[in-house]
Amino acid sequence: xxxxxxxxxxxxxxxxxxxxxxxxxxxxxxxxxxxxxxxxxxxxxxxxxxxxxxxxxxxxxxxxxxxxxxxxxxxxxxxxxxxxxxxxxxxxxxxxxxxxxxxxxxxxxxxxxxx
Amino acid sequence: xxxxxxxxxxxxxxxxxxxxxxxxxxxxxxxxxxxxxxxxxxxxxxxxxxxxxxxxxxxxxxxxxxxxxxxxxxxxxxxxxxxxxxxxxxxxxxxxxxxxxxxxxxxxxxxxxx
Numbered sequence: 310x311x312x313x314x315x316x317x318x319x320x321x322x323x324x325x326x327x328x329x330x331x332x333x334x335x336x337x338x339x340x341x342x343x344x345x346x347x348x349x350x351x352x353x354x355x356x357x358x359x360x361x362x363x364x365x366x367x368x369x370x371x372x373x374x375x376x377x378x379x380x381x382x383x384x385x386x387x388x389x390x391x392x393x394x395x396x397x398x399x400x401x402x403x404x405x406x407x408x409x410x411x412x413x414x415x416x417x418x419x420x421x422x423x424x
Numbered sequence: 425x426x427x428x429x430x431x432x433x434x435x436x437x438x439x440x441x442x443x444x445x446x447x448x449x450x451x452x453x454x455x456x457x458x459x460x461x462x463x464x465x466x467x468x469x470x471x472x473x474x475x476x477x478x479x480x481x482x483x484x485x486x487x488x489x490x491x492x493x494x495x496x497x498x499x500x501x502x503x504x505x506x507x508x509x510x511x512x513x514x515x516x517x518x519x520x521x522x523x524x525x526x527x528x529x530x531x532x533x534x535x536x537x538x
Contacts (some may be wrong), residue, residue: 340524350530352514354527359524401467409472410459411524415466
């Protein structure tokens with residue numbers, strides 16, 4: 310089945326630790342995105358990528374880093390500089406836009422908590 | 425960055441009642457998408473509106489895009505328990521207005537009671 314796989318489902322971070330969230334897609338989509346979801350705040354864009362080896366900051370990129378070495382993979386690292394990392398993290402992908410945006414397909418998410 | 429206001433934040437209805445959520449942008453949109461997120465799940469794409477004044481229907485769901493392309497609404501007729509979840513609008517500002525990014529509204533959480 311085609312889709313987006315996020316792992317792990319639950320993740321715990323210690324103070325001062327970097328953690329990496331995995332996102333893999335087999336939909337052959339060029340664009341991939343990372344969102345953070347907090348209660349009552351909807352989805353906020355962290356980073357997005359439209360092509361391999363290129364990515365752009367979203368609205369809340371501070372304390373996060375990404376890489377896009379392969380089309381299928383877009384891992385997100387939550388660094389120790391992110392002081393409030395507890396949230397639900399969602400990865401999404403889409404085909405590249407034409408005249409307008411394209412529907413985004415989401416993974417099941419990773420729930421990150423602080424120990 | 426661009427902001428999208430969505431109201432109400434919560435809505436409790438009795439099964440069979442109607443439900444509407446509204447989305448407003450201070451700037452003109454290129455297009456707007458709607459997503460549904462079931463409790464414990466991930467957002468799932470419902471529909472996209474592109475044209476000024478556009479109206480689309482999916483069974484009991486009616487989606488509208490304002491004439492000025494600054495607001496949109498989702499109306500559910502005769503809600504059912506399967507409609508439970510959070511409904512998000514997601515605004516696209518066009519390739520020159522933000523690339524391929526979407527700006528999500530804060531969502532409306534719908535609860536349906538028997």
